[in-house]
Amino acid sequence: MEKFISHTGSALPLKRSNVDTDQIIPAVYLKRVTRSGFEDGLFAAWRSDPEFVLNKPEYSKASILVAGADFGTGSSREHAVWALQNYGFKVVISSRFADIFRGNSLKAGLLTVILGQSDVEALWSAIEEEPSLEIKVDLDTRLVSYKNQAISFDLDDYTRWRLMEGLDDIGLTLRKIDEVENFEEKRAKYKPKTLPVLS
Amino acid sequence: MAKTLAEKVWDDHLVRSASGEPDLLYIDLHLIHEVTSPQAFDGLRLANRAVRRPDLTIATEDHNVPTLNIDKPIADPVSRLQVDTLRKNCQEFGIRLHSLGDVEQGIVHVVGPQLGLTQPGMTIVCGDSHTSTHGAFGALAFGIGTSEVEHVLATQTLPLTRPKTMAINVEGSLKPGVTSKDIILAIIAKIGTGGGQGYILEYRGSAIRALSMEARMTICNMSIEAGARAGLIAPDETTFAYLKDRPHAPKGEDWEKALSYWRELKSDSDAKFDKEITLDADQLSPFVTWGTNPGQGIALDGVIPSPQDFTDPEEVSAAERALVYMDLKAGTPMKKIKIDTVFLGSCTNGRIEDLRAAAEIIKGKKVASDIRMMVVPGSARVRLQAEAEGLDKLFLEAGAEWRSAGCSMCLGMNPDQLAPGERSASTSNRNFEGRQGKGGRTHLVSPLVAAATAIRGTLSSPADL
Numbered sequence: 001m002e003k004f005i006s007h008t009g010s011a012l013p014l015k016r017s018n019v020d021t022d023q024i025i026p027a028v029y030l031k032r033v034t035r036s037g038f039e040d041g042l043f044a045a046w047r048s049d050p051e052f053v054l055n056k057p058e059y060s061k062a063s064i065l066v067a068g069a070d071f072g073t074g075s076s077r078e079h080a081v082w083a084l085q086n087y088g089f090k091v092v093i094s095s096r097f098a099d100i101f102r103g104n105s106l107k108a109g110l111l112t113v114i115l116g117q118s119d120v121e122a123l124w125s126a127i128e129e130e131p132s133l134e135i136k137v138d139l140d141t142r143l144v145s146y147k148n149q150a151i152s153f154d155l156d157d158y159t160r161w162r163l164m165e166g167l168d169d170i171g172l173t174l175r176k177i178d179e180v181e182n183f184e185e186k187r188a189k190y191k192p193k194t195l196p197v198l199s
Numbered sequence: 200m201a202k203t204l205a206e207k208v209w210d211d212h213l214v215r216s217a218s219g220e221p222d223l224l225y226i227d228l229h230l231i232h233e234v235t236s237p238q239a240f241d242g243l244r245l246a247n248r249a250v251r252r253p254d255l256t257i258a259t260e261d262h263n264v265p266t267l268n269i270d271k272p273i274a275d276p277v278s279r280l281q282v283d284t285l286r287k288n289c290q291e292f293g294i295r296l297h298s299l300g301d302v303e304q305g306i307v308h309v310v311g312p313q314l315g316l317t318q319p320g321m322t323i324v325c326g327d328s329h330t331s332t333h334g335a336f337g338a339l340a341f342g343i344g345t346s347e348v349e350h351v352l353a354t355q356t357l358p359l360t361r362p363k364t365m366a367i368n369v370e371g372s373l374k375p376g377v378t379s380k381d382i383i384l385a386i387i388a389k390i391g392t393g394g395g396q397g398y399i400l401e402y403r404g405s406a407i408r409a410l411s412m413e414a415r416m417t418i419c420n421m422s423i424e425a426g427a428r429a430g431l432i433a434p435d436e437t438t439f440a441y442l443k444d445r446p447h448a449p450k451g452e453d454w455e456k457a458l459s460y461w462r463e464l465k466s467d468s469d470a471k472f473d474k475e476i477t478l479d480a481d482q483l484s485p486f487v488t489w490g491t492n493p494g495q496g497i498a499l500d501g502v503i504p505s506p507q508d509f510t511d512p513e514e515v516s517a518a519e520r521a522l523v524y525m526d527l528k529a530g531t532p533m534k535k536i537k538i539d540t541v542f543l544g545s546c547t548n549g550r551i552e553d554l555r556a557a558a559e560i561i562k563g564k565k566v567a568s569d570i571r572m573m574v575v576p577g578s579a580r581v582r583l584q585a586e587a588e589g590l591d592k593l594f595l596e597a598g599a600e601w602r603s604a605g606c607s608m609c610l611g612m613n614p615d616q617l618a619p620g621e622r623s624a625s626t627s628n629r630n631f632e633g634r635q636g637k638g639g640r641t642h643l644v645s646p647l648v649a650a651a652t653a654i655r656g657t658l659s660s661p662a663d664l
Contacts, residue, residue, distance in 0.1 A: 190454075
């Protein structure tokens with residue numbers, strides 16, 4: 001995974017709450033067997049409206065999405081994270097994220113940042129006033145900064161370290177595989193197995 | 200120290216717990232389907248890794264599969280490639296797969312319980328958010344993303360941060376015509392789609408204990424619609440009776456050992472939940488959704504709310520948008536809403552009891568002439584059981600379509616979809632914009648309301664017949 005230390009870019013205001021993963025990428029776009037190419041499906045239904053914010057030329061270079069509360073509810077599809085990344089987003093900011101989406105994003109290296117709703121709204125106003133506004137999201141200092149503002153955000157130390165080092169979880173767990181083996185020795189023998197097939 | 204049920208199951212699966220890092224949890228059962236697994240298998244191949252425990256892993260084909268002409272190759276080449284990819288991956292990595300046409304094929308969350316693979320006190324994951332279904336057995340079960348699917352394949356564990364716990368007490372008894380679907384829709388309307396974020400829900404109380412296993416699965420299934428990754432119910436005699444003699448349930452001495460462990464699986468009487476809410480089952484009536492998220496629900500006897508009825512500005516604007524998308528006017532009685540398609544099925548309500556309940560209403564009646572009703576069993580076994588009981592004939596004689604097993608119209612990923620502007624009464628779990636097909640409009644309902652609606656053509660309960 002690519003290291004994430006800091007990102008500076010312009011942002012796009014998505015002023016809707018409860019943006020579910022079926023809106024981020026409808027099911028019909030989930031049929032690929034690769035991790036790339038999902039940008040076509042990003043907000044597919046809404047993109048047919050020329051007024052939709054993603055279609056506005058002033059936001060065409062945006063790499064930070066600033067969304068309403070409860071972003072990423074619904075399905076566990078990690079394709080929602082890939083669609084955002086494939087399209088070019090590096091960061092999503094919202095006041096609340098759905099649990100599975102948040103977990104997926106931090107595994108895949110898309111930084112999700114939680115700010116208070118009033119900070120999100122202030123950011124929306126600032127972006128609408130100046131669409132090319134530079135926003136810096138810094139993981140080292142855990143600050144979102146623009147103009148003369150600097151807003152701190154929480155992210156647990158472990159996840160922050162993993163993102164900044166670009167480490168993947170599997171590699172980290174495999175370092176402790178002897179502990180997994182020890183656990184397996186002690187597992188109850190009556191626990192079900194899928195093999196052999198019983199009927 | 201007193202513990203909740205969720206905390207007991209969590210602690211029993213700790214491979215490692217150290218400060219400054221997430222807990223590492225052992226996973227007892229990993230369910231797989233074609234949509235969220237291909238990139239995970241690719242990841243294993245790239246890193247030259249094996250599947251650690253194929254014997255704790257099982258796959259079925261459900262999201263993409265057609266529910267008609269299942270003996271023919273899948274017509275959509277992209278869907279076919281995804282299903283073929285699963286078949287190749289399962290063969291390469293030695294994973295048990297139930298393919299289309301196999302008697303054990305079906306929706307992954309219907310198949311696990313019916314095989315007896317879902318048991319109390321287990322940790323169960325799947326790359327599908329409705330994995331919460333298995334919580335009905337007192338298992339800790341939750342949906343995961345593809346990166347996590349790969350992690351479980353490689354290590355049979357997951358690093359996770361311990362969630363908070365919420366007790367949802369449902370006391371009293373349900374009136375006739377009110378089902379577990381109405382309970383969960385009412386809960387989601389009460390706490391909202393974000394109300395369960397960061398929590399494991401435990402459904403408790405006399406109304407929950409009175410439910411069958413299948414009705415409990417319907418409730419746990421929709422925990423994710425309240426924002427909770429997992430929801431569970433303490434196992435009891437109903438659970439043990441359901442499990443006994445299932446193919447993969449423990450046998451003989453093992454059964455006794457398992458049973459003595461399962462009986463300990465309940466929240467201690469002095470355990471502290473981080474949050475508690477209460478619902479009065481006696482006050483509940485059939486519940487349906489009017490909007491575009493599962494929290495936008497109301498009693499079927501009610502009228503469509505006005506955006507001004509809400510105080511939170513986010514909810515006001517969400518309601519405004521929902522009414523436009525749904526093409527509905529505030530103040531209209533729910534029962535005046537004209538429906539085009541009735542869908543009975545899904546991992547929420549595609550089990551044999553759901554089909555029996557709907558068939559009982561449909562029996563001897565006709566589906567309204569301008570309604571399309573699709574009945575889609577949750578698994579091939581459910582279909583066979585229904586046919587053995589003659590339920591297929593009751594549906595067919597009423598004018599409904601009788602299909603083969605799969606996710607079908609719950610999500611627009613296979614041939615079963617709504618057309619733009621088409622309106623459904625659906626026993627599934629999500630009424631998101633376009634969920635059942637681009638431009639489609641969904642009202643979530645119970646199987647009883649689905650059946651009554653099919654007959655009358657407008658949203659209805661059996662009492663209206």
